[in-house]
Amino acid sequence: MTLDAVLARIDADLPQSLDRLKDLLRIPSISTDPAFNADCARAADWLVEELRSLGFEASARSTPGHPMVVAHSDGPAVAAGRHLLFYGHYDVQPVDPLNLWHRDPFDPEVQDTPKGPVIRARGAGDDKGQFMTFVEAMRAWKAVHGTLPGKLTIFLEGEEESGSPSLIPFMKENAGELAADLAIICDTGMYDDSVPSITTMLRGLAKTEFTIHAANRDLHSGMYGGLARNPLTVLSKILGNLHDETGRITIPGFYDDVAELPDQIREQWQALAFDHAKFLGDVGLSIPAGEQDRTPLEMIWSRPTAEVNGLWGGYNGAGFKTVLPAEAHAKVSFRLVSQQDPHKIVPAFRTWVEAQLPADCRVEWHDAVDGSPASVMSIADPAFEAARAALTEEWARTAAYVGAGGSIPIAGYFKEYLGLDALLIGFGRDDDNIHSPNEKYDLESFHKGIRSWARILAKLA
């Protein structure tokens, strides 16, 4: 069985795979700091050479920012003509504060820890160690089969940590070249240290900022207090009404486009036995604060939210000022799920606020409606169940479809600009310290990650 041969090859080649990862980790490709521009270009060139050595037709494509690495295999399309597009990013976060690192962030080293060996360096977990699992799986596949596993495009950007400014223009300009049937994104984590995961639901986001105006100037609370409207009280009353006693959001129509969780997903989430007491306890909290008839995982993965992110008005300096201010301000955002549309949710909120306004107040909205809908992958695509089975075999634990409370913008971009659903699979762990000092990636994640891709491609091919 050739899969066994590929897996054996991966195991035998692990020290060399690790050496190649270390070479890449030694390049300080910090995308946010222009001092490292040449290093970003060097990382792109290194990857182009690497992919060419595997038989890809690869190039570093210039952008107004850092290069995009695009590589194509000329093999046959996998599984009934499917063309896969794999995404990762070779840029890394800055390393400040450097004094908190125990060693040079760009001198990678394998270290033993109580939970097993890890490779420690900036970028080990986000995202070089992750996407190199795919590249190394390609190498073993090629060594055993003599060819790459079907029709593949590899697409690696160098600006993910600085907001991907070139990504959408590049996708638009090269939509034909990037055309594929399914995206694979390797930049997420596992549900926990032992449960491999495919992220299939990501919440969207909508936001708005407003000012409530009452009197035409600040008033003295002695002279006017009790007779004149206080906009801080008006704002408190409105925002205090945002959730009812059961935690449900009270804006009319807010839940209209929210779908119930599919039974298959609900059962999987129940099987995860999420320890919300620990999750909340780690940040000093204890009580699930959302809709009381929902499970904690639903609250963060599949239910929408309305949150006040900023609130201010009146006097906030030292001491006291007995002022009735003229204005009160708030920033409010919504995490969206299912088919909720930012262009319906924000106007519904505005209407709801305005309906509660006393006749001698007015509200000023500060921004155009801005936001993005949720990403919900169609798990009806057989590639999902195939990938889940492959992950389950490799990790000897049932792989889970999981949600993510926040957006991963790249998943939305693939959908919007290339029309692709994405298989979001990664092997990161909660304690990887991504974006922080002493970032690491578990050797187990690296090794089983490579093996996981070999199994996934064997199922899809």
Next chain:
Amino acid sequence: MTLDAVLARIDADLPQSLDRLKDLLRIPSISTDPAFNADCARAADWLVEELRSLGFEASARSTPGHPMVVAHSDGPAVAAGRHLLFYGHYDVQPVDPLNLWHRDPFDPEVQDTPKGPVIRARGAGDDKGQFMTFVEAMRAWKAVHGTLPGKLTIFLEGEEESGSPSLIPFMKENAGELAADLAIICDTGMYDDSVPSITTMLRGLAKTEFTIHAANRDLHSGMYGGLARNPLTVLSKILGNLHDETGRITIPGFYDDVAELPDQIREQWQALAFDHAKFLGDVGLSIPAGEQDRTPLEMIWSRPTAEVNGLWGGYNGAGFKTVLPAEAHAKVSFRLVSQQDPHKIVPAFRTWVEAQLPADCRVEWHDAVDGSPASVMSIADPAFEAARAALTEEWARTAAYVGAGGSIPIAGYFKEYLGLDALLIGFGRDDDNIHSPNEKYDLESFHKGIRSWARILAKLA
């Protein structure tokens, strides 16, 4: 009838009275700015000379700040042995912004206006022009009677505009010398341009600042939103509950010590026909926001309030940050009436807040309970009705007992440190521009003010 002689003398002497006021207004006795320390001392000395010329035993008494002027007459106590203590202040506000003055603030001039002649200078209305009405009344009285009108102490401070830091220590150290039966304070205004007034109710003040703590650090609203507590929502809900739908404050026991308005006062207030539409319209509002079963005048004069003076938390800079903050903050104050005690009201509020707090939040109170109760003068004292009758005769309009929404700290100090109720009578008008450029005092206020005191003292003597 000697009162007529005194009034005639006042009329005849008006040009000289005005000259003396101008002399005093020329001294830039700005108490907040040390550059004017010598001018404050000069104003005190000028007053000592003036009062000595009237037969008072007067002196300027040094303090850590500006001098106190204290003057005693050795006449018989007025009206059944009553000893009156008259208060005013000779210091004035700074004059910035100087470019908005139409002439030198310390070069007083009588100017014609559509509403009649005024004397324009810093301090004309607050408080030199006001307290000189009393001094000039003494002068005319002395000229006609040969003696001052009974047992009188005149007490003029020079730090009122800078918070009266020396006043309480001076009162304590000289309580014996300042002992009297009734205080008279001339530092207030008339209800409107034609209705003379005695202020008999002043609201008190209590205040508190607090922080609601939720998570032990700021959280990402994608990862935690919907499951983790948002302290801004908690704070909004609590402060949104502060008033019920009828405008009534919901803190248990809040109204326990609030007395209903005496019928006599209620009738007088009704007779004032307060134009709340104009009062609110001037600041861009239209709807009385307080307890809906109370009149607008009650809302500002005789009903207590609970007001949010400051509210803040989360992100308030440009753009957006999808943060669930760890903390939310508020400053809340209460205007107190009747027998409401700051040491009961603030703890009641704290208990009420804490009762609404989710179990995984805590509240931190930032200050000791601070505040002062309301001042409510006993109008049963016949001096009040006597003064009201005298004012009614002079102004040919029924004088009114009025309230004041804010505190006048000096009234509370007289009560607390000298045990005195105060007859608060003044002739200021809404458009006097006190504390602002182009301050003025109406000549009518000055002239009728002097005559008013002559009439009041004739009734009390």
